[in-house]
Amino acid sequence: MVPREEAIARMQAYQDALEQALGRSRSHYDALFDKPPGRILAHEIDMDKVVLRVSRFELELLGYREDQMVGRPVWEFIVMQEVAQRAMDKKLSGSVELKPFVRTFVRADGSPLPMVLLDRHRKDENGSIVGIRTVGMETPGHF
Numbered sequence: 308m309v310p311r312e313e314a315i316a317r318m319q320a321y322q323d324a325l326e327q328a329l330g331r332s333r334s335h336y337d338a339l340f341d342k343p344p345g346r347i348l349a350h351e352i353d354m355d356k357v358v359l360r361v362s363r364f365e366l367e368l369l370g371y372r373e374d375q376m377v378g379r380p381v382w383e384f385i386v387m388q389e390v391a392q393r394a395m396d397k398k399l400s401g402s403v404e405l406k407p408f409v410r411t412f413v414r415a416d417g418s419p420l421p422m423v424l425l426d427r428h429r430k431d432e433n434g435s436i437v438g439i440r441t442v443g444m445e446t447p448g449h450f
Contacts, residue, residue, distance in 0.1 A: 309346075311423065314444045315407045318425040321347050321442050326427070346444055348422070351429060352381050353438040356395050368445075370415035386411040386419055398426060401436050409446055421446045 309317065321343060328335040341363060343349050348365035350358055361376045369376075369384065376384065385391040391410060397403045405426045412420045424443035428436045 309444060311446075314423050314446075315425065317345060318347060318407070318423075318442045318444060321349075322425060322427050322440070325349075325440065325442075343442070347442050348444070349440065349442045350376070350381065351438060351440045352395075354399055354436075356380050356382060356392065356399070359438065365443075368414075369412060369420065375415070384412050386413055395439070398428075398439060399436060401428070410443075 325336060325339055328339045340349055340360070343362055343364055346364065346368075348368055349362040350365055351360050353359055358376050358379055358381050361371075361373060366373060366376065371384075382388045382391045382395070387410075394408075398405060405428070407423055407425050409421060409423050412422060414420055422443040423446050424441050426439045426441050429438040429440050431437050
């Protein structure tokens with residue numbers, strides 16, 4: 308697995324690339340989102356914390372089908388759901404800085420998977436927050 312600093316740098320670069328692709332066209336963005344570089348996962352949620360889309364790699368890593376994740380609250384796939392919900396509420400309100408963090412997801416088989424994650428706000432044309440795009444990687448040991 309990748310050391311923490313390298314993982315964060317890769318995730319930041321991917322988030323930047325997604326922003327640039329979105330500025331070019333939706334098709335560029337969709338292509339990059341669906342095929343992230345390396346072993347980076349990606350998903351997007353709306354203001355209700357519902358999964359809007361999820362990358363193929365994340366589906367493979369967690370063992371879910373797309374129809375099992377999309378349309379469901381993201382916290383259903385996370386260990387310590389109440390903590391995750393409170394953190395997402397703060398992030399969606401824009402009241403906290405978005406920094407790398409560790410969260411443990413639950414695979415389809417019930418096993419835990421700790422990951423380091425990096426969020427970016429999804430915004431509308433007026434600059435209002437409409438959700439969050441999260442990218443992540445498996446954590447190397449105790450991050």
